[in-house]
Amino acid sequence: MRSIMKGLMGLLLLPTLALADGYPEKNVVYQITFNPGGGSDIRARQQQPELEADLGVKIPIQYKPGGGGSLGWAELVKKKPDGYFMSGINIPHIILQPLARDNAGYKTEQIEPVILFQQIPFGITVMADSPFKTLEEMIAYAKENPGAVTIGGSGTWDATHIAHLQFEKMAGVKFTYVPHKGGKPKQTALLGGHTMASWFGVSEWLPYGDKVRNLAVATEEPVETNPDLATFKSLGYDLYSSVYHGVGVPAGTPPEVVARLEQSFTKIANDPEVRARKLKDGILPIAMSGAEAKALINARKEVWAPIVDEFK
Amino acid sequence: MFDGLISGAAHLAAPTNILFLFFGTALGIVFGAIPGLTATMGLALLVPFTFTMEPSTGLLMLAGIYVGAMYGDAIPAILINTPGTPAAIATTFDGYPLSQKGMAQHALVAAAFASCVGSIIGNIVLAGAAEPLAEMSLKFGPAEYFWLGIFGLTIISVLSSGNLLKGFITAGIGLLLSSVGMASLSGEVRLTFGFPEMQGGIGLAGALIGFFCLPEILSNVIGKRRDTYAGEQVQPSLRVIVETGIDLLKRPVLMLRSSIIGLVVGIAPGAGGNIASMVSYSEATRWEKNKEEFGKGTIRGVAASEAANSAMAPGSLIPLLTLGIPGSPPAAVILGALMLHGMQPGNDLFAVYADVTYAFIIGLMIASIAVLILGTAGSFIYARIINVPSRLLAPLILVMTVLGSYAIRNNLLDVWVMLIFGIIGLILNRLKFEPAPLVLGIILGPYIENGLVQSMMIGGASGSVLSYMTLRPISLFLIALCLISALWPVFMAWRAPAKTDTVNSTSESGLNSDRIMGIASITIAGIALVFTQELSLYGGVFVYFVAGALGVLGTVTLIKGFVKPEKIKFFESTLECNRILLGLGMLSLYLVLIPILGFLISSLIFYFMMSISLRDSAITKKFVLIATSQAVLVVTGLYALFFYVLQVPLPAPIWE
Numbered sequence: 020m021r022s023i024m025k026g027l028m029g030l031l032l033l034p035t036l037a038l039a040d041g042y043p044e045k046n047v048v049y050q051i052t053f054n055p056g057g058g059s060d061i062r063a064r065q066q067q068p069e070l071e072a073d074l075g076v077k078i079p080i081q082y083k084p085g086g087g088g089s090l091g092w093a094e095l096v097k098k099k100p101d102g103y104f105m106s107g108i109n110i111p112h113i114i115l116q117p118l119a120r121d122n123a124g125y126k127t128e129q130i131e132p133v134i135l136f137q138q139i140p141f142g143i144t145v146m147a148d149s150p151f152k153t154l155e156e157m158i159a160y161a162k163e164n165p166g167a168v169t170i171g172g173s174g175t176w177d178a179t180h181i182a183h184l185q186f187e188k189m190a191g192v193k194f195t196y197v198p199h200k201g202g203k204p205k206q207t208a209l210l211g212g213h214t215m216a217s218w219f220g221v222s223e224w225l226p227y228g229d230k231v232r233n234l235a236v237a238t239e240e241p242v243e244t245n246p247d248l249a250t251f252k253s254l255g256y257d258l259y260s261s262v263y264h265g266v267g268v269p270a271g272t273p274p275e276v277v278a279r280l281e282q283s284f285t286k287i288a289n290d291p292e293v294r295a296r297k298l299k300d301g302i303l304p305i306a307m308s309g310a311e312a313k314a315l316i317n318a319r320k321e322v323w324a325p326i327v328d329e330f331k
Numbered sequence: 332m333f334d335g336l337i338s339g340a341a342h343l344a345a346p347t348n349i350l351f352l353f354f355g356t357a358l359g360i361v362f363g364a365i366p367g368l369t370a371t372m373g374l375a376l377l378v379p380f381t382f383t384m385e386p387s388t389g390l391l392m393l394a395g396i397y398v399g400a401m402y403g404d405a406i407p408a409i410l411i412n413t414p415g416t417p418a419a420i421a422t423t424f425d426g427y428p429l430s431q432k433g434m435a436q437h438a439l440v441a442a443a444f445a446s447c448v449g450s451i452i453g454n455i456v457l458a459g460a461a462e463p464l465a466e467m468s469l470k471f472g473p474a475e476y477f478w479l480g481i482f483g484l485t486i487i488s489v490l491s492s493g494n495l496l497k498g499f500i501t502a503g504i505g506l507l508l509s510s511v512g513m514a515s516l517s518g519e520v521r522l523t524f525g526f527p528e529m530q531g532g533i534g535l536a537g538a539l540i541g542f543f544c545l546p547e548i549l550s551n552v553i554g555k556r557r558d559t560y561a562g563e564q565v566q567p568s569l570r571v572i573v574e575t576g577i578d579l580l581k582r583p584v585l586m587l588r589s590s591i592i593g594l595v596v597g598i599a600p601g602a603g604g605n606i607a608s609m610v611s612y613s614e615a616t617r618w619e620k621n622k623e624e625f626g627k628g629t630i631r632g633v634a635a636s637e638a639a640n641s642a643m644a645p646g647s648l649i650p651l652l653t654l655g656i657p658g659s660p661p662a663a664v665i666l667g668a669l670m671l672h673g674m675q676p677g678n679d680l681f682a683v684y685a686d687v688t689y690a691f692i693i694g695l696m697i698a699s700i701a702v703l704i705l706g707t708a709g710s711f712i713y714a715r716i717i718n719v720p721s722r723l724l725a726p727l728i729l730v731m732t733v734l735g736s737y738a739i740r741n742n743l744l745d746v747w748v749m750l751i752f753g754i755i756g757l758i759l760n761r762l763k764f765e766p767a768p769l770v771l772g773i774i775l776g777p778y779i780e781n782g783l784v785q786s787m788m789i790g791g792a793s794g795s796v797l798s799y800m801t802l803r804p805i806s807l808f809l810i811a812l813c814l815i816s817a818l819w820p821v822f823m824a825w826r827a828p829a830k831t832d833t834v835n836s837t838s839e840s841g842l843n844s845d846r847i848m849g850i851a852s853i854t855i856a857g858i859a860l861v862f863t864q865e866l867s868l869y870g871g872v873f874v875y876f877v878a879g880a881l882g883v884l885g886t887v888t889l890i891k892g893f894v895k896p897e898k899i900k901f902f903e904s905t906l907e908c909n910r911i912l913l914g915l916g917m918l919s920l921y922l923v924l925i926p927i928l929g930f931l932i933s934s935l936i937f938y939f940m941m942s943i944s945l946r947d948s949a950i951t952k953k954f955v956l957i958a959t960s961q962a963v964l965v966v967t968g969l970y971a972l973f974f975y976v977l978q979v980p981l982p983a984p985i986w987e
Binding site for chain 2: 054067119123124175196197199
């Protein structure tokens with residue numbers, strides 16, 4: 020059944036795209052900009068066999084960790100734009116790093132997104148025994164005690180940090196943002212009571228079940244896993260925060276090559292089994308085309324650039 | 332729990348499972364033993380293969396890798412003074428001196444034995460008391476990490492063989508080096524001097540390879556032309572195994588203490604084997620009798636380090652299996668593997684998937700027995716490696732150092748860092764400064780800095796930074812430990828007044844090491860201060876503190892250099908000097924050639940040149956032929972392994 024669906028989908032896509040003749044002729048390197056064994060790596064290794072089957076060549080996975088991914092993306096934009104080197108990309112990282120650092124080693128425009136295949140929405144989470152039952156209560160407390168509420172995040176100039184800055188501005192209150200060295204230390208800090216609240220992704224709070232309580236999620240519509248959870252929008256804050264994972268190639272790669280890669284990745288992203296597994300883990304399975312991804316990047320950049328300038 | 336244990340044990344009755352467990356252990360030993368390959372990489376490479384396996388089979392293989400790697404890293408530490416992973420740094424302190432005495436097999440067996448015991452003790456605790464201990468792991472907050480880091484620094488008093496000033500200076504430089512790159516919390520870029528490549532910071536693995544391995548080769552093989560790498564030939568025998576085993580069995584306190592230290596450090600999320608083995612080693616030197624033997628080659632030192640880093644592994648799995656919080660980087664990969672099989676850490680693991688979870692825990696114990704078997708049997712082979720004439724071994728090791736430091740992050744800059752650290756290591760050795768505190772500084776820097784900065788943030792929000800950092804149970808305990816550890820040398824001196832300074836065995840002519848280090852420290856501190864003025868408070872506070880302290884220590888050292896000059900001869904002879912400079916020149920040329928000619932061709936050239944230069948007798952046609960074939964064989968073999976099997980993107984020639 021799965022293979023029939025895949026075949027059908029392939030048939031539907033084929034006539035609409037002018038695909039590169041003969042591409043790929045040799046191995047296509049898939050670069051991971053984080054450490055071996057991390058989320059990005061494991062995702063890529065799950066895609067690897069299907070990509071190899073679909074493209075008919077080997078997809079060796081290479082690592083270039085460091086600088087929160089920037090070393091790898093700097094490597095990506097130095098490569099020949101011929102479609103034989105692609106890299107995992109993360110939004111907002113590839114937007115915020117060049118904005119916040121004088122010399123990140125690359126510019127956002129130098130990366131051509133091929134596809135974004137998953138989205139993790141973020142929200143504010145507290146422990147189940149926290150005195151803050153709702154977002155309003157937390158804001159009210161912070162208004163009376165500026166800076167006394169500590170909210171953890173995964174780093175500086177990452178998704179959680181920028182969402183935090185936007186939220187503080189919208190709510191007109193001052194919290195104390197506590198950055199951590201990544202998602203896991205942030206979770207540990209909340210669980211151990213070292214921070215009072217924390218910016219968690221859906222996939223981060225789900226495993227803790229009843230131990231934690233979510234105050235709001237920064238999406239347009241309520242999330243499937245927590246249908247009763249308020250969105251920031253419904254509470255009057257125009258805040259949207261998600262991390263997107265996808266794949267990019269150096270800018271200037273021929274469009275038909277990008278289209279061929281997009282086709283392969285779209286096929287994997289739309290696999291019902293893959294979708295079901297992601298949903299269960301609190302990850303939204305998407306298959307956002309390169310063009311849509313570009314539009315998203317440009318829109319976000321416009322919102323974030325002034326904020327980064329203000330707080331840098 | 333007992334139902335779980337029994338159904339878990341059932342999984343291990345399957346021969347396939349045991350087979351994969353042993354396979355994983357053997358592979359783990361290899362990954363641990365090759366500097367530049369780590370347990371984390373080994374696990375990551377094999378996780379995809381577990382997709383198609385039964386969950387229990389896959390997890391048992393991963394268990395084997397994890398346990399095997401914790402032992403494997405001791406092998407190069409003992410044989411060539413190069414820790415296979417950072418967790419084996421403390422193993423070099425006594426392991427390598429043992430090798431030099433011709434007792435490499437003693438050290439190897441002690442490491443295998445201690446790894447096995449540490450791992451079993453750790454696993455018993457993991458099986459029995461995971462849940463209550465998990466709660467403890469959550470108590471580790473920023474303040475606790477800060478004090479843990481400071482406590483780690485007090486180990487310097489042990490590592491610097493009595494000269495505290497020298498120890499603290501080198502540690503200060505290490506702490507500053509740890510701040511190069513992106514500040515992990517504030518995200519600001521520091522001290523990269525405009526190189527975007529430096530934003531990743533100084534790679535610990537590359538630094539270790541350069542720091543521990545290069546000075547040995549440069550001094551002993553290239554400079555002194557010693558015939559064998561470690562000095563003495565070794566004759567492996569069964570008797571050594573029995574002797575060593577019995578010797579360690581008679582030391583239950585040492586084994587237990589080391590294992591508990593490893594376990595506790597493992598439970599603290601994020602703190603790994605490198606801290607565990609260092610702390611355990613320094614506690615061993617503090618409490619054991621005949622402490623003057625430490626650092627000169629005693630199997631107790633090897634055992635203390637290896638028992639701790641092997642007990643760390645099950646410790647790090649406690650918060651992982653109960654809360655989903657990895658206590659170490661390899662544990663993070665195991666978490667990924669669990670989730671791929673649909674097993675979410677937490678209560679489910681000990682209820683719904685109890686059989687698989689307990690199979691995994693029992694698997695870890697069996698893997699530690701596999702380590703003992705493979706380690707003692709293998710000691711006959713490994714120990715003989717250092718009997719190979721050093722002029723044959725040296726070119727191979729040098730190519731491996733380049734390959735290893737590159738492969739860890741696929742970054743050519745890391746190879747240059749490795750070479751620079753090799754030179755620093757050599758200079759420190761010659762100036763009679765212990766190198767270990769510098770590495771300790773690099774390792775502990777991030778713990779201290781993150782702990783300090785987060786404490787300032789959280790403490791600031793609660794009203795008082797100082798009371799936040801001190802008035803907490805674990806913090807108070809750690810502060811007490813710091814005080815005891817810091818005052819220990821004073822106490823010892825009071826109990827047994829030190830003999831008068833015996834340093835003055837120095838010649839009239841030569842370099843004044845104190846003046847050199849004093850000026851170097853003041854310069855480094857000055858550079859660090861000048862180039863961090865733009866940073867925010869949180870991005871700069873750690874650098875300011877350390878640079879300030881380093882400046883003061885440097886000044887004191889400089890004054891001492893004038894008041895009480897201590898002259899040191901840097902090179903024994905002009906010949907030695909020329910040989911070392913030639914070796915360094917060839918290495919530098921090698922690194923310059925890599926991006927131009929590619930890894931393969933430049934390594935071939937380097938290997939051949941190095942073989943020729945290490946030959947003192949006439950260069951015959953026959954010798955050229957042998958050297959060439961060796962170069963081709965070794966280099967292409969390594970190239971094939973790294974490029975094709977491990978898929979490391981080794982640099983290609985410029986024309987490709």
